[in-house]
Amino acid sequence: MMTPVSILIPALNEEENVRAAYERVKAVFDDLPDYEMEIIFTDNHSTDRTFDILSDICAYDDRVRVLRFSRNVGYQKSVLTAYAEARGACSIQLDCDMQDPPELIPEMLDKWRQGYHVVYGIRSSLPDGPIVAMARRAFYALIDAISTDDLPRNAGEFRLTDRRILDQLREVDDRSPYVRGLISGMGFSQIGFEYDRQARTAGASKFPFKAMLGLAIDGMINHSLLPLRLASMLSLFIGTMTFLLMIGYIIGKVVFGADWPAGFATTTILLLLSMTLNAMFLGIMGEYIGRIFLQSKNIGGPVIEAKLNSDPPEMQFKHSKIKAAE
Numbered sequence: 001m002m003t004p005v006s007i008l009i010p011a012l013n014e015e016e017n018v019r020a021a022y023e024r025v026k027a028v029f030d031d032l033p034d035y036e037m038e039i040i041f042t043d044n045h046s047t048d049r050t051f052d053i054l055s056d057i058c059a060y061d062d063r064v065r066v067l068r069f070s071r072n073v074g075y076q077k078s079v080l081t082a083y084a085e086a087r088g089a090c091s092i093q094l095d096c097d098m099q100d101p102p103e104l105i106p107e108m109l110d111k112w113r114q115g116y117h118v119v120y121g122i123r124s125s126l127p128d129g130p131i132v133a134m135a136r137r138a139f140y141a142l143i144d145a146i147s148t149d150d151l152p153r154n155a156g157e158f159r160l161t162d163r164r165i166l167d168q169l170r171e172v173d174d175r176s177p178y179v180r181g182l183i184s185g186m187g188f189s190q191i192g193f194e195y196d197r198q199a200r201t202a203g204a205s206k207f208p209f210k211a212m213l214g215l216a217i218d219g220m221i222n223h224s225l226l227p228l229r230l231a232s233m234l235s236l237f238i239g240t241m242t243f244l245l246m247i248g249y250i251i252g253k254v255v256f257g258a259d260w261p262a263g264f265a266t267t268t269i270l271l272l273l274s275m276t277l278n279a280m281f282l283g284i285m286g287e288y289i290g291r292i293f294l295q296s297k298n299i300g301g302p303v304i305e306a307k308l309n310s311d312p313p314e315m316q317f318k319h320s321k322i323k324a325a326e
Contacts, residue, residue, distance in 0.1 A: 002036040005029075005109070006088035010078045011054075012044040014096040018053050021094070022064065024102045032106060036063075040085055041096075042078045043068040045305070058308040066308040073302040076177045079157070081302055083169045083179070092160045099198050100158035107193065108160040117165055117188035121158035124194040155180070155192060164188065 007025050011018055022039065029037040043051050043066060054066045067081065083091060090112055094100050100121060111119045157180065161169075165186055172182060184190070 002034060004036045004038065004088040006086035006091040007037055007039045008042070008079065008082040008086060008091055008093045009039060009096050010042045010044065010075060010082065011046065011050055011096045012072070012075075013046045013048045013050060015046070015049040015053055017096050017098065018050055019057065021096050021098055021102075022057050022061075024098060025094070025105075026061075028102045028105050032109070035109065038086075038088060039064045040082050041066045042082045044075070044078045045069050045072045051306075055308060062309050064309060066306070067304050068306040068308075070303040070305040076179055077302050079179050080169065080172065080174070080177045080182075081304075083161070083166060086166050088163070090160055090162050091166055093157050095157065100156070101195070101198060104158075104193075104195055111191055111193070112160055112162065115189060116191045117162035118183060118190035119160040120155045120190065120192050122192040122194045123154045123156060123197045156197075158195075159183070162188070 009018075009021055009025075014021075018041065025037065025039055029035060041054050041064070043054060045068065051066070051068055054064070058064050058066055065085070067085065069078065069081075073081075079093065082093075090109075092105055092108060094102060104121070108119045161183060165183060165188060168186055169179075169182065174182075
């Protein structure tokens, strides 16, 4: 019996890439006779011809499934939904622009067969400019340093995930998920392998600086209390210094009779500094409280507008018959 594998590909306005992505993944599995694939495209409410092209692919290949959301739910929610829908013995996440080469899938499957539950790609080189590449690596180093979870450095979304972890991801109810951190934090046996990330095959990136900044904030807040602790420690430090200065002022004035000059500029600077710190600390606490608020509203997850090939007749993706890596 062939081993079923789910390929997860999120897409947003990728009309130039979706067919090429399908063809390259299909070509890889044509050379893997022991494996049976399903491809799950999650269409994040594209406004171009992405969904039309995916519909054409589904019409002649029932191994391809498509989930189209009723609105743009964001990259992380889109990916988490795909993981919940995966029916394979393992899943492999790819970017639609093929910056993560599908031709490395056999190597990932070999490591999975060796007993690893997560196999992730480590980006040894990036096609981005030097500033963006440096910012990415700095973020990976920062979040690894502050997180209580073991988050691998320079590892992106290109990963294989075993069925045991997929079952755990189905139970996740998070309004602001950071999927990379969720999987890393679950433990099990994980291993990385280095690869050179490629340039986009076509089109422009759908992940601008604003989205990358939002992802960085989600990663830090979802997996660390350090920002709150830093705010507390800095407040304690400034409060202690203020108290000592106040004692020094009183001693100088009462004991030594010092005639302190009027310090309008100093007072103004200290007031502005105090207001800035208060605003910063309130902003940090607001990020955490905002996530608690969204979670407490208990609103359902992403709404799926359309499903294509939701139950392929020729596939045998039944969990009771799946032999996952132990």
